[in-house]
Amino acid sequence: MRDFTLKSYKTLLLAFQQAGYRFLTFEEWMTASNEGRTVVMRHDVDELAGNALKMARLEHALGVRATYFFRVVKQSNVPEVIKQIVALGHEVGYHYEDLALAEGDVKKAMVSFEKNLEYFRSYYPVKSVCMHGSSTSKYDNRLLWKEHQLSDYGLVGEPYLTVDFNKVFYMTDTGYAWDGGKYATRDVVESGFDLHFHTTRQIVQCIKEENFPKQVLVLAHTLWTDNVVQWHWLHCREFFRNNVKQWAKTNKFVAIIYNRLVQWYWKKR
Numbered sequence: 001m002r003d004f005t006l007k008s009y010k011t012l013l014l015a016f017q018q019a020g021y022r023f024l025t026f027e028e029w030m031t032a033s034n035e036g037r038t039v040v041m042r043h044d045v046d047e048l049a050g051n052a053l054k055m056a057r058l059e060h061a062l063g064v065r066a067t068y069f070f071r072v073v074k075q076s077n078v079p080e081v082i083k084q085i086v087a088l089g090h091e092v093g094y095h096y097e098d099l100a101l102a103e104g105d106v107k108k109a110m111v112s113f114e115k116n117l118e119y120f121r122s123y124y125p126v127k128s129v130c131m132h133g134s135s136t137s138k139y140d141n142r143l144l145w146k147e148h149q150l151s152d153y154g155l156v157g158e159p160y161l162t163v164d165f166n167k168v169f170y171m172t173d174t175g176y177a178w179d180g181g182k183y184a185t186r187d188v189v190e191s192g193f194d195l196h197f198h199t200t201r202q203i204v205q206c207i208k209e210e211n212f213p214k215q216v217l218v219l220a221h222t223l224w225t226d227n228v229v230q231w232h233w234l235h236c237r238e239f240f241r242n243n244v245k246q247w248a249k250t251n252k253f254v255a256i257i258y259n260r261l262v263q264w265y266w267k268k269r
């Protein structure tokens with residue numbers, strides 16, 4: 001069976017449900033009691049907003065509420081999709097990258113952050129934000145919070161700042177694998193758990209055997225698809241991208257070309 005399809009995503013959700021996990025949105029997780037077995041499904045909608053909607057519908061059909069973080073770039077910021085995801089009862093948050101877009105100018109970044117937060121609040125009363133890794137930028141978007149407080153903006157949480165990953169098990173599907181973290185540039189966390197998985201099936205097995213941590217934060221991007229052509233194309237692209245990323249670490253020329261390509265691809269609307 002192909003992994004990272006909606007079918008395999010469903011097996012993961014069902015495994016959590018059957019093992020008695022409660023699904024919380026990130027906002028609920030930050031503000032309500034998260035005793036017992038709880039899991040937050042966090043989706044960074046970096047691109048392919050249409051896929052996010054398909055995941056949102058599947059979750060809704062199973063009675064699961066998740067958290068979707070949207071960017072301002074056109075591949076993510078699709079009003080029709082955001083509206084429908086809100087209508088399905090999910091939480092919407094802002095996947096910010098203002099410091100990278102403002103080339104490190106904190107003042108300018110804070111102005112655009114506020115403006116973009118207002119924009120997303122026209123769809124949903126946003127209480128959560130989450131930084132985008134901006135792997136080709138030298139600026140870490142989280143640095144905004146060195147001089148500012150989340151609460152000053154009516155926010156209750158930022159996964160990279162307000163979660164203790166020694167207590168909460170964090171899993172991410174970076175590069176079409178659950179152990180692809182080595183390809184991530186910034187969205188990595190210090191984990192207090194010595195647990196490693198490659199496939200969704202391994203995770204499902206571990207949950208069934210009741211060996212899985214009680215509190216879990218899952219980051220699933222929007223690359224999960226049942227469309228065979230898209231699935232193969234995305235696998236090739238991720239494979240190529242991961243290799244170029246590794247190569248760019250030691251070759252300046254490759255790094256420049258790669259950064260140009262990425263910047264061109266994400267050009268703001």
Ligand SMILES: [Zn+2]
Pocket residue numbers: 044045046095131132133134
């Ligand atoms: Zn992102």
